[in-house]
Amino acid sequence: MIQFLEANLGTIFALLGAALAVGLAGAGSARGVGVAGEAAAGVVAEDPGKFGKVMVLQLLPGTQGIYGLIIGFICMSQTGILGDYVPLSVGKGLVYLCACLPIAIAGYFSAIGQGKAAAASIGVVAKKPDQFGKAMIFPIMVETYAILALLVSILALSGAANVAF
Amino acid sequence: MDKEFLNDTLLDDELLPDELFTSAVAQIRAKENTLLSDQALNNLMASETYEECIQFLLDRGWGPTEHNTPEELLTMEREKTWALMRSLCNDKQMHFFDIFRYATDFHNLKVAIKETYVQKQTPNVYKYDGTIPVEVIRKCAVDNEYSPLPIYMMKCAQEARDVLFQTGDSQLCDVIIDRAALQAIYKLGKETGNDLIKGYVELKCAAADINIAIRACKANKDIDFLQRAFVECDSISVQRLIAATRNGLDSIYEYLESTTYADASEAIKESPAAFDRWCDNRMIKLIKPQKYNAFTISPLAAYVLAKENEMKSVRIILSGKLNNLPEEKVRERLRESYV
Numbered sequence: 001m002i003q004f005l006e007a008n009l010g011t012i013f014a015l016l017g018a019a020l021a022v023g024l025a026g027a028g029s030a031r032g033v034g035v036a037g038e039a040a041a042g043v044v045a046e047d048p049g050k051f052g053k054v055m056v057l058q059l060l061p062g063t064q065g066i067y068g069l070i071i072g073f074i075c076m077s078q079t080g081i082l083g084d085y086v087p088l089s090v091g092k093g094l095v096y097l098c099a100c101l102p103i104a105i106a107g108y109f110s111a112i113g114q115g116k117a118a119a120a121s122i123g124v125v126a127k128k129p130d131q132f133g134k135a136m137i138f139p140i141m142v143e144t145y146a147i148l149a150l151l152v153s154i155l156a157l158s159g160a161a162n163v164a165f
Numbered sequence: 166m167d168k169e170f171l172n173d174t175l176l177d178d179e180l181l182p183d184e185l186f187t188s189a190v191a192q193i194r195a196k197e198n199t200l201l202s203d204q205a206l207n208n209l210m211a212s213e214t215y216e217e218c219i220q221f222l223l224d225r226g227w228g229p230t231e232h233n234t235p236e237e238l239l240t241m242e243r244e245k246t247w248a249l250m251r252s253l254c255n256d257k258q259m260h261f262f263d264i265f266r267y268a269t270d271f272h273n274l275k276v277a278i279k280e281t282y283v284q285k286q287t288p289n290v291y292k293y294d295g296t297i298p299v300e301v302i303r304k305c306a307v308d309n310e311y312s313p314l315p316i317y318m319m320k321c322a323q324e325a326r327d328v329l330f331q332t333g334d335s336q337l338c339d340v341i342i343d344r345a346a347l348q349a350i351y352k353l354g355k356e357t358g359n360d361l362i363k364g365y366v367e368l369k370c371a372a373a374d375i376n377i378a379i380r381a382c383k384a385n386k387d388i389d390f391l392q393r394a395f396v397e398c399d400s401i402s403v404q405r406l407i408a409a410t411r412n413g414l415d416s417i418y419e420y421l422e423s424t425t426y427a428d429a430s431e432a433i434k435e436s437p438a439a440f441d442r443w444c445d446n447r448m449i450k451l452i453k454p455q456k457y458n459a460f461t462i463s464p465l466a467a468y469v470l471a472k473e474n475e476m477k478s479v480r481i482i483l484s485g486k487l488n489n490l491p492e493e494k495v496r497e498r499l500r501e502s503y504v
Contacts, residue, residue: 035187038187038188038191039187039188039190039191039459040191041188041191042187042188042189042190042191042192042193042194042195043191043192043194043195045188045192045195046192046195046196047195050195116459116460119187119191119459119460120459122191122194123190123191123194123459124194126191126194126195126198127194127195127197127198
């Protein structure tokens, strides 16, 4: 067991990074979409005609889960977990783990925040459907931070391959 | 007897976490579109006849038929509001709304005690949207045994009954029960920890105290009566209000100037109806921020209060049309709308 860990610890760290990226960002999205979905269902219960508009708002917090998936996929393919397996050094594994953290953390919290903003915007659409465009801006603002985290994770993963350990 | 009637405090700290009610609030947002705005109330006012008013309300989703009396229509609207709340909240969460239903329980208690005293039943005086079944209250009054009632009702029920049977003073009986009702509402309101409800009970008790002070001053009531009638609350000093009441109306106005209700004086000087309108408008001002709150139970509570306020305005307009009152008389009684 100790021998296995010594040989594969770097890869385990990289895999942990991929798991956090997919898991945390996905969990945040699930919560965000859930909150927005509750609000959407409440509006549709009163006015089924607003289904299209509220569904778009409900979907917005789902993007963080996709970003997490992209990062997880890139991480696993770069570290050889998906292809020809070559054990990583511990240092390199830690680099991959760190590269995955921005989208894991920012993805989780931004998705929940975006879900709440989307729920509030759904309330706007419920009262004033003609303000749909403006209502959509508020949750989209939250997306900025998920995109920034995604960008940093992608850049970090691109650079990780060149880090010598 | 249902256990919950015996609980003095029905709310616990974990009942209403902030994350809940997302769906319910969204549904309420959509439902708020059906509330009558100031413009809609003006249109209702502009209706030529009572029948046109009823048609206007039916078009806005009120009552199932045009053959209802105004009171029946309003009762239906109230029932619809509570049915909506029951569909949005579970049984435990519904206890939050007891604050709005206590007044009905105490009203029914008054009726039951007086019915027992005069030994005659009057039709259509009980209200059925309280927290305690009418039959339970009625039986307590008939048996003169109030232990099945909640603790906050038991003592005042016995005291009011004894006063009525010993002195025949129905006004004092009302005062005792009204005070206990306000005390119970105030206590429960403060226990909810909800800012909206805390503000609501504060305003309700303060408005009741001011109302009592004005009437008692005009009727030259003695200090015993005042001490029995006033309800303690944070924004009104009962001792100072008693002293002001004994010194006359100007002293009451002077005292109010030192409170957050300084602007009530103008309304009180105008008429009792103007003061009632001031109270309701102040309450609407209190709940209006809930229009922008996407979470918690507060927007639901605000909707209940807004609906009650709307029903008051509709009742005023319908009464005006039925009794051919001048438009300006009706308009000066209309409340501000929540939407």
